[in-house]
Amino acid sequence: MNEKEKLLLTYIEENPFMTQQELSERSGISRSAVAGYISSLVKQGKLLGRAYVLPKKNGITCIGGANIDRKMQLDGDLIPGTSNPAKTDQTSGGVARNIAENLGRLGRESSLITVVGEDTEGSWLLGQTKSFADISGSHRVLNESTGTYSAILDEHGEMMFALADMNIYESVDIGFIEKRWGLISSSEMVLLDTNFPEHVLKYIIRRCHSEGLPLTIIPVSEPKVKKLPLSLEGVTWFICNKGEAEVYLDMKIETEGDYFKAAKALTLKGVERAVITRGDQGLIYYTAHKEARAVLPPKVDVEDVTGAGDALVAGILFGYLKGSDTDGACRIGVVCSSITLQSKYTVAPTLNKSKLQKEFSLYY
Template identity: 55%
Template sequence: MNEKEFVILQLIQENPFLTQNEIADKMGLSRSAVAGYISALTREGKLLGRAYVLPNKKEILCIGGANLDRKIQAHADIKLGISNLADSSQSCGGEARNIAENLGRLGCESSLLTIVGADHAGEWILEYTKPYVDFNPSLISNDQSTGTYTAVFDKTGDFVIGLADMSIYDSIQEDLIEKKWGYIASSELVILDTNFPAEVLKKVITKCWKGNIPLCVTAVSSSKVKKLPDDLFGVTWLIANKEEAEELSNIVIKEDGDFFKAAELIMNKGVERVVITRGDKGLIYFTQAGEAGAVLPPLVKIADETGAGEALVAGIIYSHLKGLQAEDACKIGSACSLLTIQSYETVNHELNQKKLQEAFKRYFY
């Protein structure tokens, strides 16, 4: 930002209703020159470009999915080709939305850039999430239905199959990132899931790198992670499970050492910190700074594993923003995940800073 841009921004902060002509008179510039400086401030994210709206500083912007999640659990052994008795429930979901809600419950200022339909599901997601998350960056489509994800479980609660109807995300274009750049540029950190098209993911990663904005990428699934570019410079954290890590590293993970080998190969693409989850064996982490290790969680009674990954990401990023090193960040993320799987909600309704601190001390001290 040059000196004239700085002065113009100060004038707008004092009075957002100043016209370009009034700013020009105060500074002894032409109106066209002022318009040029304002355009530059908009590109830099210092203004949102509409009536001189100044962006509110948000700690975290989450970019990606917000769905209606349905869970179906069979009463008996599932048999194909016939009707199976089952119980069903539904909740707000989506990787980015779940992470944003977790962070909001932990006291972080989080916002969400997603797209939902102008339908009952979209309205419910908005109303339910608003107490914890700023939805102003998001879009509402009149042409498409809100995304849905249906998870089917057997009688013991083990996951059988997931069915995703998320074509609404295919409508997102690269130019949206330019239009919403003010929200991205004013964030202390961005979290990106892989629900949006490949060109959009690449655009976010590239612009965050050039803008020196910390970025966390969460993989979502082994099929969607294929949309990530080979060049991952600018990614501060990449968090994936075993299958997603295999896809990114192009190796088969068979032994414990293979997790670290996969993490190193992913770091070779430009990532600063890699976390790979290992189910009930916890996770491993590996960083460009030379930090490496494993976090082994205690055994707990599991109510529902849905949402565990999103809670892990939220806990890690919550810790990262507080300046903690990778090991402690991963332990706090694991504690957040443990709290989630002991509840029946995708995001634990009792989650807060105090609960997380207590869980961290209980499980990892």
């Protein structure tokens, strides 16, 4: 092999779904030359044709954000208009990415479909993720920066506010999803966050419904929940927080009864199982079969709240696909969240199946 063939083979090994045009853009080699090198690699037996690798018939495909999480925690009270002492930490983040890693740590097969920049941060993110999730459906975008999420935490670890640069997700179109539909359609469950453009989200929701694919939706934030369609027919799980539910449903949630009314309203839009989180008060759920309950969390010492919601989702889906009912799945999710709350990392390195079983037996 010559150097250009080695380069192309490296890219293909990293992402078997990469088209010849994408290989051309990434390598700087013309499209026609790429075709010639691919043909040469096939003749050498380095590639078995240009057929895509067939996805396995199980696992959870997580579609959405992967970004750098930067957290700055104040040493004391915030004093506006001046410099404030703080501690800084950087970890891999993004809702879909975090959930995929959490699932992998629990021993559940997961895949990640996302976009990152052709930059150092993108390389680092994919490197951090590939030990826990299949990243073959992810793509690196030329001339775009990997997404960043910067959170400012108070001295107790509670988030005061956050800033997000997610412009790279606007590069995702329906064609990007169609190229990866073979991977998506083979999933036990599709998980979708709301980082991608509105028309892409609606396409995925509509197609999952038409093909009978189980779908979980995670709204990510109050502004981004507005991207979702009015109908949620075919959605298996819808997991959100109070603010996201208020914005999507255009209603105020002030009492425990309001939480249940909101969750019920989500089921009337087509959701099978609606979960609304309540911070340190746990969560409530309501199902299309009119099952409803509040699940209270264990009391733990909170190190950092960032990522706790993502661990909750991973735990819920882990339990659900293991055969747990709605209540059992939610309890598993709450325990995963509590493990993450006790870690300074967005995804707790201590999270695994054994740890989950031990903590679950202590609390429930």
